[in-house]
Structures are given as structure tokens and as C-alpha cells.
Amino acid sequence: MFKILHQTLRTGIVTADYPAGPARFAERFRGRPAFDLENWSDARPAAAACPTGAIEVCDNGTQRRVTVDYGRCVFCGECASAGNGVRMTREFELAAFSREQLAFSADYALNPDGTHARLLADSRAAADTGKLEAAGRAVRETVRRVLGRSLAIREVDSGSCNGCELEIIALNNPIHDIERFGIHFVASPRHADMLLVTGPVTRNMELALRKTYQATPEPRLVVAAGACGIRGGIVGVNYATRGGVDQVIPVDVYVPGCPPRPEALLHGILLALGRGGKQLRR
């Protein structure tokens, strides 16, 4: 007993102050890849290096459309290693209300050798976010009123590699300590306000996921965590998988990452509750 007390006192308070203060973690953490669209001379090496097709190149005569989808990204850094125009940042607050919000495109005029001559247009500043926000605002207001002060989460693994679960478990450790927000994980969907779903949804888990969703009382929120939960990730769609949580049940918030770090999950959960601030800045 005294040993336990001694060790506890010696340790002191270790809980991080994120999101009130900045998240503190190692300098070399790989977060969102940032694209210098104006000076990107060729997107093809980055697209070829991407293991999940998060960067796609579509040529049409002398023009090229480059699409970047953070929902597919596994944050491996291969695009940044492959060529200029891409660098890895430490940004991790990438959660968004729709899959579309996670992607953008850029149109280039091409040189004869296939490199970019100049940037014609890009969709980073598109107004789609405003429209979607307006549609979701009323629902989120209700949710915040009903669930905002305390939230019970049921975690559902619909076929992940277990990486996302490790980070979700880390939300409960003394560093990230999600209970300080009145948020806790519960054993049954019947006690839950939110489903936190990972994995590409395998054929064998589809029914279980549907049943879990039906067992969750309304109003309910669904957060899809990780590249697999958003668009199937590295696994994608095949004979055994559906390629994303929203192929099976409606999703409110998408949290990119492979896996998303605990702060990113926390950001996504708070965003769904209307308690978070910032959304993805591109």
C-alpha cells in the first residue's frame, strides 16, 4: 500500500494538456503531408510511391488533374521522399464531417515531358465545406445539447489490424486520460451515445456492425477512425471487405490516420460533439 502511494506521489501528474495547450510529442512524428501546389513540378513520382492511391494523377491531353485524399493516406512519407513539392508536417487534427472534405484536387497545364507547366486551379478553397456544415449544424446542436456534457462510447472493430485499437486504448492511459472530458468507453452499445468504428468492414463483421448500430439509442453519433474505416485503407474493397464504415452505417465524423494518434482521435470525438474547434486546414 505504501509502495503504491509512494510511486504514485513520485510520479506526479503526467496528463497532457491537449487540447487546451499544444500536443507535445516527438519532433519527427509524421502527420499530414503538405503540398506546395504552385511549385510542384511533377506529381507522378509521389503518386507512384503512394501505397494506398491517396495521390492520383489523371492526364487528359495537355492537362493533368491531381487528387489528394487524406482519407486514404497512411502517412508513410513516401510521397515526400519521392519528389519535390511534398513535405511531411506534424499536423494531426485532420478529422472532418465528410469524406469529400478530406480530399482536394489541383489542375495543371503540362509540359511536353509530362512535368507541370503551371497550376491552373485547385479546390482547396472550395465552398463545399460551408454547405455541408450548414446541413450538419442543426443535428450537431441537438447532439451537443443531449450528449455534450458526458459521452459514452462503444468501440467496434469491424476488421482493423488492431493498430487503431491500440491508440484507442491509449486514450484511457494517464497521459491522454479521456475521462477528464466526461467521455468514457462502455461495454454495450445499449449504453452508448457514440460508436467509434475501425476497420474496412469485413464481410463477416457487416451484420454485427449493423446490429450494434441498431442497438445504440438515438441520438447517436458514429465516428469512423483510421484509413481503413474511411475508405478501406491499404486493404481497400475486395471479396471479403466493404471498404469503409459508411458503406454499411451512416458516419458523422471521419478521423484520418494509420492509426490516428490518440490526440487525433480525441480531436475527432470532440469535433463530433461540437466541442472541438478547428477542422482540417489544407
Added chain:
Amino acid sequence: MKPVLDALQEEFPGRIRPLDTAAAGQVCAALEAADAPAVIASARAGFGARLACVFAEDRRAADNAFHLYYVLERPADPLYLVLRASLPPGCESFPSLAAALPAVNWQEREIRDWFGLEPAGHPIPRRVALHDNWPGVHPLRKDFRLDEVLPPFEGEQHEYRPTLGEGVFQIPVGPVHAGIIEPGHFNFAVAGEPILYLQLRMFYKHKGTEKLFEHLPAGRAVFLAESISGDSSFSHGVAFCQAVERAAGLDVPPRAVFLRTILLELERVCNHVADIGAIATDVGFVVANAHAGRLREIALNLNQELTGNRLLRGMVSIGGVRRDWDSAQISALTGAVAVIEREFDGLTALILSSDSTRDRLEHTGILTPEKARALGVVGVGGRASGVDLDVRRDHPYAAYGRMEFRVPVYQEGDVQRRMQVRIDEVRESLGILRSALRQLPGGPHSAPFGRLPAGRCALSAVEGWRGEILHWVRTGEDNRLERCKIKDPSLNNWPALVEAVQGNIVPDFPVINKSFNLSYSGTDR
């Protein structure tokens, strides 16, 4: 294994043909599938060989046949023996070994489900990998398409062994569990508190991984290997890269070999620490888990500093590692090892000095050495039950040939010993980390990987923190793989959990399960 192969050739004249292989760490031979049971029985009885893995390959296009592969190893022999047993053209049945060797029970049924080959004489010829509501498809046959659209899911049709008797009840659990863990179905038959028997149903997470490997360029497939089991990202990544490197005859530079060794041990430390904490939680000692969680975060932060990712992803590559470390990273590692050691001593002292914790852990969930050997249990679960196996020592890879470490083995096979194995191994790992840092050579961190030569096969083994991970590849045209077999240690160890829980009370199930901490994703693939 060369002398074993020679002796087997003498014993079965004209029936076994050695195959040339340039791949390191293995000898290969071909035989007819009909001869396999006798040859394997002789290798086991005469030479103490262990059948580590059995798998199949659809070679109807090239060789007009299905092949089965039997991977054997024996104590104090660094080489693996890979026997290729061919079925006659048109034959879709192979002799089953499961009656004599329960270790291959699931593996043979997997072959049945995925290739449509019947294991003749199998004692339980039921589906295991494809659930009962799947149509009669065999996904790993070459004529089955990866993106095949199957008819809609029709719900449960599985029949469990009935729970019979007065006062005997059934407790169905899962696939969605109460904790933050992976999905699987546990069906307990209980008489009051004690568990009479447990029926397991896995493969809820089957996501076509082995098939998908056949459709990705080898370089990209490394990322898929990292996603086989999230907690073993680096081990599976290394196992895969090693297999491809051996097939391609690619030499990994010494510095890369050491960096890999360091990261493999860091992965072991992170997971063992988490498990020790989780075992404490499952018997109500939550404070210990809080310290373990804190310690794990220290290690994860180090992971990020060294690789950019908390789970060590995006680091290993074919030919070496993707990034080298500068002096700041090396000193961060050195410093963290000292902190981890100090904190770990505090954590273990806390747990081991708690009598009420020990009381719950000792004599709980016993897996006897006899059962462990029969079921082919590997890794932590095996070593706590007298199975003295460790790939790092038995088949040295990476830089383990130049490391000195002890392999802890206990005979009692209870939860306490499975935790003790982890405690001992963390200490050994910290020693390996220090030794690797002292010996760390200079030079390049990666060898250039050009094109993959076609038609080469290679086996690779890695001692993940959970146990023996095997990857086997056959290279194809176009930098792709024709086949990639993945064997996670969990596949053998799940049936051992069934044995270990028998006669224990239901409230002890979580801690027994956690003491094995098996991967669902690695099993289901």
C-alpha cells in the same frame, strides 16, 4: 537440416528430390503428397523435428497441380526444411496429419476453405476460415478474382456443440466484445462458475490479405505486411522484407540489420509492458496498469522519434530501412533505454510484491507442457509451458547472431509464468538494445532494390513479441508475388487458450485470455 534431408532420402529412396534454392536459412525438397505423412512422421520421430507450418499453393497454370508445403525445424539447427508435396494433376484431396498432429488442425482446414482441397482423414473436417454462410468459393485459387462480388451476407448458420446437462448453461460472447478489443466469438459452456469447455470462432476479420499480396507490387506490399497485425507491424514488416530479400538474393547492409534488431526489440518492450499492465488490470490492480500505460507512452514517443510513427510503421523496406538515424536520435534511444529500465523495475516491483495479485495469477489458466507441445504452441505462451523455442536464438536473423541473451522458459504454464516470461524478456530486450547500440556499425542503411527475379521461393522467420512469425513468398513477373503465405503465432495458440481455460471460473477468463494476448487480425488475415 541437410543431414536430416540426406537421411530421409536414404530412408525413402527415389521418393524425395532435393530442390536447389539460393535462399538463405533453408533447404528444400520435393515429394509426392501421398508420401508426406510417412516422411514427416520419420523426421519428427527420428530427428525431433517440429512441423512449424503447412500451407498450399495453386500451381495449376504452371505445374498442373496444387502444391502443399511443410515447414520443419529442429532444435539447434539454424536451417528450416521446406518440403514441397505435389498433388497428382486433377487431385483435390491430400492426406491429413491433424489426427496425429493437432497443431495443424486449423491450418489444414484453412487449406480446405481457401483452396478447396480436402484433407483426407481430418478428424473435424468443418469450415474454419470461411464462415458457414459463405458460398462455396475458394478465394486463394488463381481463378477466383480478388474483387469478386459475393452474394449478400445471410446471417449466422454455425452450429455449436450443444451445452447439455442439468444446470449447465451457455454464455455466448462476441463478436463485438465488452472491451476495446478485436472481434471473435467465444461460446462458453459453464456449470455454475467453472468453465466446462470453450468453443472459439475466429476469422471475423478475414480481409483477403494473402490474396491481396498477389496483386500488389512487392515494394507496396510492405505496407500491407505492416497491417497484418497492428501490434506486430514491424515484426511482420521485417518477416516479409526478409522473405523477399532472400528470394531476390539481396544482401542487407550491416547497419540496417542492426537498426532492424533495435526496432524489433522496441516493439517487444512496448507490447510486453502493455500486456503486463493489462494482466494486472484484469485482476483489479489498476494502478499498475496506469504506470504501465505511462511507461508504454515513453516507448511510443521514442518510436516516433526513431521512425516517425508510434507503431514503427513506414520504416522497414526491402533492402534495409527507409531512414537512417542521426546522433540526436541515437542519444534519444540511449537515454530512453535507461528511463524505461528504471520505470520497468518500479512497475514489476509493484506487481510482484502484491500478494493478492499473485494469488490470482498463480495456478490460473494452466496450459500443461504436454498440451502445449501437442498443439504446437509457440512464443510467450509456449515458453511459459516448457516449449523452448525462440527464432532469434534457433534461426538467427537480423543481428541476433551477434547478441547474447537468455530465453526464459518455465514449466508451470499458468498466467503468472506467462507474465514472468514477459518480464524476463523485457530485461533481455533492454540488454540487446544496449549491445546493439554498442556494436552499431556505420555505412548505408539500405541496399538498392531493383527488379524482383521471377520464380524464386523463400521462407523467412521472425520472433515477433508474440512468437514465431513465418512468411513464405514465391516471386512472379512484374515485381509482384505469386503467393505470400503468412503464419502468425496466434494461429497455433488459439486452441491452447481453449485448453487453458478449462476448469477455471468465468471471471478469470479475461486475465487468461490477456495472458496469451493473441492477435485476431493476424489469425484471420
